[in-house]
Amino acid sequence: MTTTPAPTDGRLLNPETAMDAVTLRVRDLDLMSRYYGEAFALTPIEERARGREVHRVLGRGGVPMMRLVHTPDLPPVDPREAGLYHTAFLFDDQASLAATVYRAAQDGRTRFTGSSDHKVSEAFYFTDPEENGIELYTDRARSTWNHIGAEIDMGTISLDPNQYLRDHLTQEALDAGPALAGRVGHVHLQVGDIAVARDFYVDTLGFEATVTSYPGALFASAGGYHHHVGMNTWHSQGAGPRAARLGLGDLALTVPARADLDALTARLKARGLAFSDNGTSVVTADPWDTQVTVAVGSTDLDELIER
Numbered sequence: 307m308t309t310t311p312a313p314t315d316g317r318l319l320n321p322e323t324a325m326d327a328v329t330l331r332v333r334d335l336d337l338m339s340r341y342y343g344e345a346f347a348l349t350p351i352e353e354r355a356r357g358r359e360v361h362r363v364l365g366r367g368g369v370p371m372m373r374l375v376h377t378p379d380l381p382p383v384d385p386r387e388a389g390l391y392h393t394a395f396l397f398d399d400q401a402s403l404a405a406t407v408y409r410a411a412q413d414g415r416t417r418f419t420g421s422s423d424h425k426v427s428e429a430f431y432f433t434d435p436e437e438n439g440i441e442l443y444t445d446r447a448r449s450t451w452n453h454i455g456a457e458i459d460m461g462t463i464s465l466d467p468n469q470y471l472r473d474h475l476t477q478e479a480l481d482a483g484p485a486l487a488g489r490v491g492h493v494h495l496q497v498g499d500i501a502v503a504r505d506f507y508v509d510t511l512g513f514e515a516t517v518t519s520y521p522g523a524l525f526a527s528a529g530g531y532h533h534h535v536g537m538n539t540w541h542s543q544g545a546g547p548r549a550a551r552l553g554l555g556d557l558a559l560t561v562p563a564r565a566d567l568d569a570l571t572a573r574l575k576a577r578g579l580a581f582s583d584n585g586t587s588v589v590t591a592d593p594w595d596t597q598v599t600v601a602v603g604s605t606d607l608d609e610l611i612e613r
Contacts, residue, residue, distance in 0.1 A: 308366045316569040319512035319561065321529030325490040326558035326605055327363065327370040328393045329613065332436055333552055335360055335376035345413040346395065346406055347440075347483040351608045354380055356448060358416035361611050366488040367473075370605045371395060373613075375426050375555055383553040388496050388545040390554035392431065392439030396491025403428070403444040404471050404575060405479035405486070410442065411467075421470070423463040426451050426532040428509055430467060436552055443491065451532065458516045458532050460525070492527075493557050494536035498545035498594060503537040506592050510573050511600075534559070547595040556613050557592075557601040589613070 334340045339362055348364040348371060355361075355418040361456035372393070383389065387429055397403040407430045410416050413593045417433040452459040479486065504524055507513050513526035516533055524542050525533035528578040535557075539545075561567065567588050574581045574590060581590040587601035587609060 315512040316572060317512060318514060319528040319559075319570075320563070320566045321535065322562045323528035323566075324560050325492060325534055326560045326599070326601060327365070327373055327610055328490055328493060328558065329373040330390075330393075330436075330438055331375045331377045331380060331552045331555045333378045333380070333382070334436070335362060335374055337435060338374055339364065339550065341413070342372065342374075343416050345410040345416050345432075346440075346488075347394075347409060347486070348488075349484045352611065354611050356611070361481060363607060366484050366486060369487060369489055370607065370610060371488060371490055372523055373556075373610055374492060377552065377603060380550055380552045383551060384549075385437070385541050386545065387551070388498050388542050388548050389551070389596065390438055391496045391536065392441045393490060394429075394492045395488050397442065397444045397486070397488055400444055400470075400474040401426070401476050401479040402482075402486045402488070403430075403442055404474035405476070406442050406488075407467065408471055408475055408480065409483075410440075418424035418467075421465040421467045423461075423465040424532075425461050425463070428465060428470070429597055431466075433544075438553060439494070441494070441553070445491075445532075448530075457518065460517050460520075460532060492534050492536060493554075494538070495554075495557070495592075495596065496542040496545070496579075497537045497539060497592075498542055500537060500539060501595050506536065507535055510577050510579065511598070512570065512573065526608035545594065547593075554596060556597045556599055558601065558613070560601050560603060560605070560611075562602070564602055569604060587613075 352363040362374045365371045419431040421430045432440045517525040523538040527534045
């Protein structure tokens with residue numbers, strides 16, 4: 307990742323901001339590990355115990371994409387509360403996406419929930435055995451994205467999954483499996499109020515709003531991407547702070563330089579929001595008590611495990 311200076315006005319996240327590995331708190335660590343391994347070709351990278359918890363990092367091509375934290379005593383995901391709508395795994399090309407979609411569709415533990423052409427991307431949706439949403443997608447070239455004023459033109463157009471597999475699935479991509487690169491492209495959240503979410507994720511954290519016209523939703527990004535964070539109230543309108551539950555444990559971003567963290571902490575201080583800062587990462591919480599971590603540089607396993 308290149309070291310790009312933080313924006314001079316200090317209001318925005320660095321254009322090179324990217325998503326980091328997502329954290330899920332899970333009831334059955336072995337089931338969920340097998341599921342993500344067999345359905346999505348994620349392989350174990352690191353595992354450590356922290357007290358009663360076990361933390362297991364999974365990824366593809368050596369890139370950490372998910373941390374599973376074994377917390378079996380927590381209650382299950384409540385679809386009406388704030389939290390995770392879906393984690394979106396981004397693939398480099400249509401063949402890699404098609405191979406992963408095919409694997410997931412063959413797994414009896416998964417639930418396929420739909421597919422869409424969003425104009426800027428092609429996406430397929432699933433739900434895991436503990437009711438966490440998943441998106442698998444690939445981006446269209448940025449040169450093909452259209453803008454309406456200052457916003458990116460996104461939509462929901464029918465995408466036939468069977469035709470997509472016929473057009474793009476290759477034996478080579480199937481055989482490559484975990485060796486093919488993947489990463490977290492964005493995270494979509496359930497929130498209690500869009501205006502409050504905008505105040506935190508755009509005005510404080512420093513994303514720029516990219517789509518505001520979709521009913522009950524807001525999309526925001528750094529550097530002109532279509533979105534790094536989605537927020538909606540489709541099932542969670544009016545939700546208050548999250549109870550301790552299974553599901554999303556941490557929404558994580560990476561930025562290129564310490565100067566980016568300094569700009570972020572200044573914004574947090576100006577709004578009177580609590581945070582911790584260990585020199586290489588800043589941890590805070592959104593209005594629904596979802597932990598948000600912003601770290602310098604590429605994912606460090608030691609730091610990831612300790613979050």
